[in-house]
Amino acid sequence: MDKINLLVTISIIITFIALFLSFFLLTVKTAHKLSNRLFAFFLVLTAIDISANLGDLLAISLNVRVFISSFFFLQLPVFYLYVLSVCYSDFKLKPKHLLHGLTFLIANLILLPRFYAVDLESKISFLANISSMPEVQFNHILMHIQMAFYIVGAFMILRKAKKIYLENYAGASIESLNWLFQFTIALSAFYFIALVKNIFKFTQYPNISEGLKIGLLLFELIIIFWYLFKALNNPGLFRTIDSKLKLVQHIISEGKNTTQLAINEKEHNEELLKLQQYMVEKKPFLNPSLTIQDVSAAIEIPVRNLSLLINHTLEQHFYDFVNSYRIENAMEILKDDTKSKVTILEILYDVGFNSKSSFNTAFKKHTGYTPTVYRKTL
Template sequence: MDKINLLVTISIIIIFIALFLSLFLLTVKTAHKLSNRLFAFFLVLTAIDISANLGDLLAISLNMRIFISSFFFLQLPTFYLYVLSVCYSDFKLKRKHLIHGVTFLIANLVLLPRFYAVDEDSKISFLANIKSMPEIQFNHVLMHIQMLFYLVAAFMILRKARKIYLENYAGASIESLNWLFQFTVALSAFYFIALVKNIFKFTEYPNISAGLKIGLVLFELIIIFWYLYKALNNPGLFRTIDSKLKLVQDIILEEKNSNQFTINEKEHSEELLKLQHYMMEEKPFLSSSLTIQDISVAIEIPVRDLSLLINHTLEQHFYDFVNAYRIESAMDILKDSTKSKLTILEILYDVGFNSKSSFNTAFKKHTGYTPTYYRKML
């Protein structure tokens, strides 16, 4: 009885927080409306799914209870679309995305002949033998296949987006991608535990399944609080990239396939000198929102050629290329005795960083020391 009360209590808290956060995401003024709406929908689906733990507290029909449980099949597809919307600024929902609702449709169609379309007594008999019903077993297999597919797909999207970002941008979006990766890892852990729970559910150890269920609900509460904390404390965290941008390795492959990939050493040397002169004289790296497109326009070198020059010829990501200039500039400030009163935070903003963690990481990678230790050494 205590376990049941605890489960119901935590479930009510999760439902309240999920719906409250959904309302906040739908009403807050932001440029990322689609991302907010998708995650709000994900939270609503989570609240609907968790409402199954309320049991008899909800006076609804058996058909509705089973139908509500099938909403799980929409959760990960919605999260996958959310990841796409966060990663790519030009992402839009299209009719083709309706395909992500196929598993939800299949799961309900499977139950139609022997559950939805039968009388109440037959429904009760079906639920009494639910563990041995082939429809339920099929839906559990389908559920786990879907879980694996969408989690792998989300990781692949994040991996590609991170590479594109490093090759074309030098702002703070890498942190949002890193955080979204961590969030996806947490969700993966959650669904893995759910998989283990479901395995025990169909064995002779249902108590283990019940214990894991309470653990999952607590884990879900932590994940939602984590997202809420990040979203409220970092409103500018989610900045996206252009999906039309290509990875350098794909550009090289395309040019090799079309026999256009040739290296003109003289032309590359001239472009490199032009780039280095612009970076030293104009100091565009002081802008935290600098992109490869900005430099391309300024020095009149096509983005494609500039990307190949930095990411392929110099064998350095644009992100690291720009940060190297920022760190050199920070080192000059740290060495200047007339600027000794400037704090590390003031310096990092002055040289183009907008995150203390990214500045410390880049500084240590470039010098082998933390900014504070480097200043003490001087």
């Protein structure tokens, strides 16, 4: 009885928080409306899924209770679309994205003949023998296949987006991608535990499944709080990239096919010199949101050529290339005795960084020291 009360209590808390946060995301003024709406929808689906635990409390009919439990099939597809919307600034919902609801439709159609369309007595009999019902077994297999598909898909998107970002941008979005990667890992752990729970559900140890269910709810509560904390403390966290941008390896591959990749050595040296002079004289790296398109427009070198020059020829990501100039500038400030009272935080903003963690990481990568230790060694 205590376990049931605990399950209901946690379910009520998570449902309330999920709905409250979804309302906040839908009403807050932001440039990332689609991302907010998709994550709000994900939270609403989470709240609906959890509300199945409140069936006895809310006197929900068996049909509605089972239908609610099938909303799980929509959660990961919506999260997948959310990841796309966070990664790519030009992402838009299209009619083709309705295909992501196919498993939800299949799961319910399979239950139609022997559950939804029968009388109450047959429904009760169905639920009493639920572990042996082929429809339920099929839906659980479908559920786990879907989980693996969308989790792998989300990681692939994040991996590609990070590569594109490093090759074309020099701002702080890499932190948002890293955080979203961590968030996806947390969700992966959650769904893996759910998989284990479902396995025990069809064995002789259903009590283990119930115990894991309570643990999952607590884990879900922590994940939601984590997202809320991160979103509220970093309102500008998500800055997306253009999905039309190509990875350098793809540009090289296309160049081999079209025989337009190579430029002569003279042109190459001229472009490299032009780039280096621009970086030293104009100091564009002081702009924390600098992109490769900005540099391309300023020095009149096509983005494609500039990307190959930096990412392929110099064997540096644009992100690291720009940060190297920022670090060199920071080192000059740290060496200047007249600026000994300038704080590390002031320096990082002055040279184009907008995050202490990204500054420390880049500085240590470039010098082998943290900024504070480097200053002390001078």
